Amino acid sequence: MAKQKHSARATAARIIAEVTQKKHSLNGLLSEALPLLAENERSLCQQLCYGVLRWYPQLDVISQQLLAKPLKKKDADIAALLLCGLYQLRDLRIPSHAALSETVNATKTLGKQWAKGLINANLRNYQRQSADIEQIIQKSDSAQYAHPEWLLNRFKVDWPEQWQDILTANNKQPPMMLRVNKQQTTRSDYLIQLGDSDIRASEIEGCSEGLLLEKPCDVYQLPGFIEGYVSVQDGAAQHVAKLLNIRSDLRILDACAAPGGKTCHILEQDPKNEIIALDIAPNRLLQIEQNTDRLKLNATLIASDAADVEQWWDGQLFDRILIDAPCSGTGVIRRHPDIKQLRRPEDIASLAEQQNRLLNRLWPLLKPDGLLIYTTCSALKQENEQQIEAFLLQHPEAQENKLDAEPAQRRPFGYQRLPGDDDLDGFYYASLSHR
Numbered sequence: 001m002a003k004q005k006h007s008a009r010a011t012a013a014r015i016i017a018e019v020t021q022k023k024h025s026l027n028g029l030l031s032e033a034l035p036l037l038a039e040n041e042r043s044l045c046q047q048l049c050y051g052v053l054r055w056y057p058q059l060d061v062i063s064q065q066l067l068a069k070p071l072k073k074k075d076a077d078i079a080a081l082l083l084c085g086l087y088q089l090r091d092l093r094i095p096s097h098a099a100l101s102e103t104v105n106a107t108k109t110l111g112k113q114w115a116k117g118l119i120n121a122n123l124r125n126y127q128r129q130s131a132d133i134e135q136i137i138q139k140s141d142s143a144q145y146a147h148p149e150w151l152l153n154r155f156k157v158d159w160p161e162q163w164q165d166i167l168t169a170n171n172k173q174p175p176m177m178l179r180v181n182k183q184q185t186t187r188s189d190y191l192i193q194l195g196d197s198d199i200r201a202s203e204i205e206g207c208s209e210g211l212l213l214e215k216p217c218d219v220y221q222l223p224g225f226i227e228g229y230v231s232v233q234d235g236a237a238q239h240v241a242k243l244l245n246i247r248s249d250l251r252i253l254d255a256c257a258a259p260g261g262k263t264c265h266i267l268e269q270d271p272k273n274e275i276i277a278l279d280i281a282p283n284r285l286l287q288i289e290q291n292t293d294r295l296k297l298n299a300t301l302i303a304s305d306a307a308d309v310e311q312w313w314d315g316q317l318f319d320r321i322l323i324d325a326p327c328s329g330t331g332v333i334r335r336h337p338d339i340k341q342l343r344r345p346e347d348i349a350s351l352a353e354q355q356n357r358l359l360n361r362l363w364p365l366l367k368p369d370g371l372l373i374y375t376t377c378s379a380l381k382q383e384n385e386q387q388i389e390a391f392l393l394q395h396p397e398a399q400e401n402k403l404d405a406e407p408a409q410r411r412p413f414g415y416q417r418l419p420g421d422d423d424l425d426g427f428y429y430a431s432l433s434h435r
Contacts, residue, residue, distance in 0.1 A: 254277045
């Protein structure tokens with residue numbers, strides 16, 4: 001994307017069109033686009049992308065009511081720009097006249113001045129008819145809760161009592177949480193450092209290194225971030241290292257390691273342990289390396305599909321295996337609202353097959369007295385408790401361990417934290433060992 005003046009709205013429209021039409025990841029698109037914008041435009045661009053994708057099923061229904069006929073596929077950027085305009089009028093504290101005029105002006109930046117009148121007329125129509133149009137949203141659960149219908153129905157089936165709470169939690173802006181590197185400092189000392197920097201934070205209950213910031217901030221504002229004092233990580237993910245029961249002289253496998261948050265947290269418990277961190281994507285290993293370097297930790301990084309054991313394994317068994325399995329991400333939609341666009345119903349069965357393959361291929365690599373921890377950031381039973389139930393039926397020599405310090409709600413198999421429980425991300429945990 002070429003650098004253009006005052007192009008936050010046009011850039012956001014292009015990004016949203018890429019996500020919705022070509023199913024590209026929001027994070028990847030933003031990381032390419034934001035450096036090309038003027039600094040004072042970046043925050044608005046990010047806000048528009050996250051906000052529109054979070055509320056897309058609602059905004060799309062509204063735009064359908066406004067448009068005389070659907071826009072052509074080649075004009076997906078104009079359709080997205082209209083949604084940006086609607087989101088500003090509904091949710092942002094931008095004066096209506098400024099939101100309207102700047103959104104109309106963005107048609108020029110997109111090279112589609114013909115759409116100037118269309119955007120202007122539809123946004124003004126929304127202003128005039130908003131009360132009636134907003135009523136239409138209440139006619140379907142999908143629009144009301146801003147989730148695709150197939151996913152909403154999955155939550156209804158899996159969690160008939162909690163589905164509304166899950167969807168509401170998914171639509172909230174996520175808090176920013178930190179993990180203090182105990183090899184560098186203590187949580188209590190770091191709280192003092194935050195206070196000295198006028199950053200307010202509180203301890204996360206049940207996470208011995210976890211802190212919750214009162215307001216999100218740029219990581220480079222955090223004292224000692226560059227020096228490795230602290231990392232950004234949700235409290236739900238921080239429970240994982242604790243479940244591994246880390247002690248000295250362990251050989252540990254982190255099977256799906258990128259971007260390396262859990263790898264680093266495991267090493268922060270005891271940096272002398274040997275840890276093999278795998279990821280299928282070589283470029284994602286760079287993220288792990290950047291994290292370990294900043295935190296002054298060492299891991300052996302290997303680019304490989306963990307399930308292709310013959311390609312990477314040296315024949316030595318592991319004391320601990322972490323399978324943070326590829327999953328639907330339905331527990332972290334509040335952090336990644338593009339999941340609503342990127343996931344498809346058929347993805348779940350395919351992901352469940354991958355998870356089962358990882359469990360079956362890596363289980364034989366565990367020492368007789370070792371521990372295997374299986375986790376996902378999913379809130380769907382097919383990827384979680386049903387996955388572990390099936391594995392235990394296939395492997396009578398395996399058992400699930402009941403945990404004294406429960407990381408989440410006990411399920412028939414494993415532990416499930418639903419999105420928003422204790423204001424944390426949705427997460428699933430299961431601990432397995434030999435009988």
